[in-house]
Amino acid sequence: MENDRPYGREPHPSMNPHITLLTLGVDDLERAVAFYRDGLGFSTKGIIGTEFENGAVAFFNLQSGLKLALWPRKSLSADSGLPLRASSAIEFSIGHNVSSQHEVDAVMRQAEQAGAKIVKPAQPTFYGGYAGYFQDPDGHLWEVAFNPGFASLG
Secondary structure, three states, X not given: OOOOOHHHOOOOOOOOOOOOEEEXXXXXXXXXXXXXXXXXXXXXXXXXXXXXXXXXEEEEEOOOOOEEEEEEHHHHHHHHOOOOOOOOOOOOEEEEEOOOHHHHHHHHHHHHXXXXXXXXXXXXXXXXXXXXXXXXXXXXXXEEEEOOOHHHOO
């Protein structure tokens, strides 16, 4: 009987792919909070933890228990032990899927009015959808998309 375990390793518990927190490192916490709270309408209790060194952070409730945290890049560097380096907008993107082309256009307008930089205006995609990209004030890349086949992926 063949061993069907990868590389002959003993079985172990798998990581549950349930992400609960997405933290974005930001250069100016107050500016970032204003963008997400006032510009995009995300709900938050505001900045907390200011009494602790490297503790100031803001949390936003997203959906299904997922939270977005905004934390100064210097604090994230101090906490992780990794050196502070220049950021790059193409390290990852955050996807916001909506149910129509009209909603894509509306979200892109809202983001631009809030101070986002539109890096790719919404347009038809190769997969039959419609999408555009913007960057928040810290350069984080967001894709706003209508993908009619999204529910069947994965």
